[in-house]
Amino acid sequence: GDSVTQMEGPVTLSEEAFLTINCTYTATGYPSLFWYVQYPGEGLQLLLKATKADDKGSNKGFEATYRKETTSFHLEKGSVQVSDSAVYFCALSSGGSNYKLTFGKGTLLTVNP
C-alpha cells in the first residue's frame, strides 16, 4: 500500500538557518504530494502541494519539488523564523481515492531566536 517516510525529529535550528525536512514515498500510480503544517493548538494547514513530476510547490518561503526518479518531496526553506516552529507533515493521495490522504509521522521543528 501507499506509505510516506519523513525524517525523524525533533529538529532544532537557529533563526535564519537553512531548513530541509526529507520526505520519501511509496505509491501506486502518480500521487499528488503535500506538505501540511500544524502550529501549536491548531489544526493541520495545507502548506504546499505538487500534482505531477518536476512540479515545485511553494508558499511562505517554503519549497518542495516532486522528484519521481527518487520518489521524494523534500521541504526546504532558506531562512527560518521563530514563527516557523511547528510540526510538519508530508502526505500523498493517489489513485481513484484521491480524498484518502496518507501521512508521514510528522517532524517537530523548533526555531530558536
Place this chain on the structure above:
Amino acid sequence: NAGVMQNPRHLVRRRGQEARLRCSPMKGHSHVYWYRQLPEEGLKFMVYLQKENIIDESGMPKERFSAEFPKEGPSILRIQQVVRGDSAAYFCASSPERRQETQYFGPGTRLLVL
C-alpha cells in the same frame, strides 16, 4: 469564516464507556473525513462522509466504531466500549465539493482512555 471545529478538544473516558467526537465542517463544505493519529504514528484515514451518506469507511475498525453526518448538525464519530488502545488524536477534515484533495483540518480531539 470559521474553520473546521471539533469538540471536545480533550476527552477522558474509562474503559467500557462511550466516546462521542463532534466535527462541524467549514461553511459550505459537504464532505467530511475522519483521521486517527496514534502515538508516534502519522494520521491514518478512517472514513469519508457526505451528508447522510458514508462514502468510504475502509479505515474504520470493524467493531465499536461508527460515524455519521446527518442532514442537520455536526458529524459524529462514536466509539463504543472504549479500550486503552483507542487513546489517540482524532482529526476531522472537510472539503468543498469537487475538490476532495484540498482538505481543511480541525484542531483534533485528544482521547485518553484510562
